[in-house]
Amino acid sequence: MKNFKSKLFLLIVFIMGLLTIFAPLSGCMKLLNLQISDGIYVVGDWNDWVPTENDKMIYSSEENCYIFELPTASMTFKASRSGNEYSIGWYKVIYKSGGVTKVSSGIPVWKENLNDDKLVIYAKPDYMINGQPIGVGDSEKFKTTLSKWYVGGEFNNWNLSNGEMAWDNTNKVFKYTLKDFNATKKTYPFKVTRNVGDWKPWEFNYDGKKYDAGYDNATLQLEETGTVDITITFDPKTSKIETSVDYK
Amino acid sequence: MFGSISFALQTNYSANFSFTADFSQNPVVTNFGSEFRIMGSSFGSGYDLSFSLKDTNLESAKLVLKFDNFKLSLYDNQIFGTTTDPIVLYQITTGQNGLEFQYDNYKLALFNSIDLMYVLGNIGDIGFIVGKRGSSIDIAASYGVKFAGMNLNVEGIVQNVTSFDVKNLVGFSLLTDQSQNWGIRYVFAGAKDTKLPYSPQTINEQNTLVLWYKFGKSPSFNIYLDTYFGFENPSKNFMDNTTVGLDVNFGQMYLNLKKIGLSDVNGLMPTDWGKFYISAGTQFSIFDFSTRIGYAFGKPIHNSVNTIGELLYGEAGRTFGNISLFAKYQKIIGYYEEKDFFYSEVKFTGFSNGEVAIRIGNGDFNGNNPFVPAGGVYFNLWW
Numbered sequence: 043m044k045n046f047k048s049k050l051f052l053l054i055v056f057i058m059g060l061l062t063i064f065a066p067l068s069g070c071m072k073l074l075n076l077q078i079s080d081g082i083y084v085v086g087d088w089n090d091w092v093p094t095e096n097d098k099m100i101y102s103s104e105e106n107c108y109i110f111e112l113p114t115a116s117m118t119f120k121a122s123r124s125g126n127e128y129s130i131g132w133y134k135v136i137y138k139s140g141g142v143t144k145v146s147s148g149i150p151v152w153k154e155n156l157n158d159d160k161l162v163i164y165a166k167p168d169y170m171i172n173g174q175p176i177g178v179g180d181s182e183k184f185k186t187t188l189s190k191w192y193v194g195g196e197f198n199n200w201n202l203s204n205g206e207m208a209w210d211n212t213n214k215v216f217k218y219t220l221k222d223f224n225a226t227k228k229t230y231p232f233k234v235t236r237n238v239g240d241w242k243p244w245e246f247n248y249d250g251k252k253y254d255a256g257y258d259n260a261t262l263q264l265e266e267t268g269t270v271d272i273t274i275t276f277d278p279k280t281s282k283i284e285t286s287v288d289y290k
Numbered sequence: 291m292f293g294s295i296s297f298a299l300q301t302n303y304s305a306n307f308s309f310t311a312d313f314s315q316n317p318v319v320t321n322f323g324s325e326f327r328i329m330g331s332s333f334g335s336g337y338d339l340s341f342s343l344k345d346t347n348l349e350s351a352k353l354v355l356k357f358d359n360f361k362l363s364l365y366d367n368q369i370f371g372t373t374t375d376p377i378v379l380y381q382i383t384t385g386q387n388g389l390e391f392q393y394d395n396y397k398l399a400l401f402n403s404i405d406l407m408y409v410l411g412n413i414g415d416i417g418f419i420v421g422k423r424g425s426s427i428d429i430a431a432s433y434g435v436k437f438a439g440m441n442l443n444v445e446g447i448v449q450n451v452t453s454f455d456v457k458n459l460v461g462f463s464l465l466t467d468q469s470q471n472w473g474i475r476y477v478f479a480g481a482k483d484t485k486l487p488y489s490p491q492t493i494n495e496q497n498t499l500v501l502w503y504k505f506g507k508s509p510s511f512n513i514y515l516d517t518y519f520g521f522e523n524p525s526k527n528f529m530d531n532t533t534v535g536l537d538v539n540f541g542q543m544y545l546n547l548k549k550i551g552l553s554d555v556n557g558l559m560p561t562d563w564g565k566f567y568i569s570a571g572t573q574f575s576i577f578d579f580s581t582r583i584g585y586a587f588g589k590p591i592h593n594s595v596n597t598i599g600e601l602l603y604g605e606a607g608r609t610f611g612n613i614s615l616f617a618k619y620q621k622i623i624g625y626y627e628e629k630d631f632f633y634s635e636v637k638f639t640g641f642s643n644g645e646v647a648i649r650i651g652n653g654d655f656n657g658n659n660p661f662v663p664a665g666g667v668y669f670n671l672w673w
Contacts, residue, residue, distance in 0.1 A: 069600070069623070070560065070587050070600050071598075071599060071600050071623045071624075071625075074559075074560065074561060074598070076561070076598075076625050076626075078625075078626055085596075090597075091590070091596040091597045091625070092597060092625060121485075121492055125487060125488075126485045126486060126487055126489070126492070126493075127485060127487050134596075136626055138626070143626060143627075145626060145627045147594070147658055148594065148596075148658065172627075173627075173629070173658075173660060227322070229319060229320065229321045231321065239404070240384055252658055254657075254658070256654070256657065258652075261312075261315075261319050261321070263319060
């Protein structure tokens with residue numbers, strides 16, 4: 043038994059030595075030399091996060107962007123970080139063309155809020171920023187079945203009950219307005235989020251650069267202090283957050 | 291009954307100032323933040339009071355009144371009320387408002403901020419919980435015993451008792467040796483989609499089984515198996531959903547091997563291994579810097595990179611008198627994406643009532659936090 047343990051230990055040390063010395067120098071990923079073809083794709087658990095021809099997005103002139111319809115049954119939903127009662131699935135969009143690759147950050151989908159047998163994913167490659175969800179959206183983000191969208195920030199004491207966003211059917215965005223706010227400084231942190239209580243599901247706390255943002259925030263910037271009207275919009279088709287300020 | 295009347299009052303103050311700059315934005319976004327807190331505590335015969343004021347608002351408070359075997363605790367924005375049963379039927383992880391009333395081994399917990407209340411206690415050696423969760427009534431009974439050098443804990447839960455459904459049944463058992471060197475944990479659920487809304491226990495299928503065995507001292511080994519399966523297709527579920535792993539520790543070095551799923555190995559190339567994770571690393575001291583390095587190869591390689599990939603990690607830290615330095619770096623190379631993480635901190639601790647820190651980057655390397663040129667100066671004062 044002692045002899046076996048010694049041999050097993052020596053084998054493990056040998057493997058560790060190989061891994062710690064050889065692998066970083068040669069690069070396992072370089073050795074594998076994995077490539078994907080040009081195109082714009084959706085990836086998730088259903089394709090093991092590796093795109094195939096079946097995962098290519100198609101341009102829709104009606105929607106003025108690339109679209110992809112994904113059967114909800116093919117997505118994998120797991121319990122949210124904020125509670126077992128919320129089921130969350132994830133996807134990313136990959137754009138590769140002419141040597142340029144942009145990969146969106148992970149975008150969450152709330153199964154109970156979607157309540158549909160398909161998810162429509164939208165992408166505008168020109169808007170996309172590598173590592174961020176900007177330029178990508180989906181049909182679930184349009185739905186307010188279980189929760190509306192809210193803005194919580196320093197300007198409303200992070201109180202989401204004062205931050206409800208309304209649907210602007212003209213501009214096809216969710217909009218929050220705060221009138222006659224007395225701005226005493228030039229930057230105010232905030233987030234866009236859904237809320238069934240306690241900012242849940244937490245995966246939808248969005249700071250404009252990533253979902254599930256945790257303690258990171260978007261920033262409302264003002265040119266000057268004083269009485270202002272604040273408008274914040276969220277586009278569910280492109281995940282873009284825009285802010286505007288009217289100075290009085 | 292109340293004893294002599296006496297009390298002590300103690301207050302502490304803290305002030306935090308921060309100046310942050312995000313150089314990734316154009317123009318640069320700067321922010322100045324400040325927080326002022328008063329933490330007070332008062333205790334005397336029969337009561338304990340603690341509170342925290344942030345700026346001019348009550349941030350949290352706790353008042354405990356005690357007399358004989360009775361204890362009444364009132365909470366404002368405090369984390370309280372997690373049950374102590376084996377499966378943890380109700381776990382509270384964020385600040386809540388409410389109260390607890392305790393008499394001997396019995397406790398009544400009421401929450402103002404969530405629709406939950408429960409009673410828990412012991413009848414002989416059997417622990418029980420009766421909870422009202424929204425319009426549902428939950429009942430749990432648990433029992434623990436030690437015998438022959440082993441510990442056995444079992445629990446049965448019936449959710450929504452008034453509308454009985456097999457789907458709402460959960461059973462739990464845990465058998466370990468006294469030192470937890472080996473163990474068998476089994477959870478039964480009435481249905482695949484059974485949920486315990488407030489519990490940290492995740493239910494993916496009707497049966498969840500975890501086995502582990504630790505042996506050796508130097509090197510030490512831990513071998514484990516984690517699986518879940520239904521009754522309709524148990525062998526296929528077992529092959530698809532089983533994770534097996536081996537952890538080895540020898541001095542400052544570690545090696546972890548993990549295979550997630552046993553049915554998806556299709557070839558000799560790593561791309562044909564399905565989900566797996568191999569990591570190795572070590573700690574050492576160089577020029578008085580405490581240093582750690584690590585390497586991992588696997589799929590998924592990180593929470594934010596779901597494909598096959600490799601991860602390199604390094605950190606170093608050292609204290610020079612009242613100045614401490616720390617920096618860490620992580621690189622992830624995935625199938626079609628690469629991410630770099632960096633965090634650094636310089637802290638000055640030579641002040642009697644304060645410290646100053648300069649930080650750059652985001653220290654949470656487990657999340658999707660690639661390096662962004664943003665940082666700040668932070669002043670913490672207390673008295």
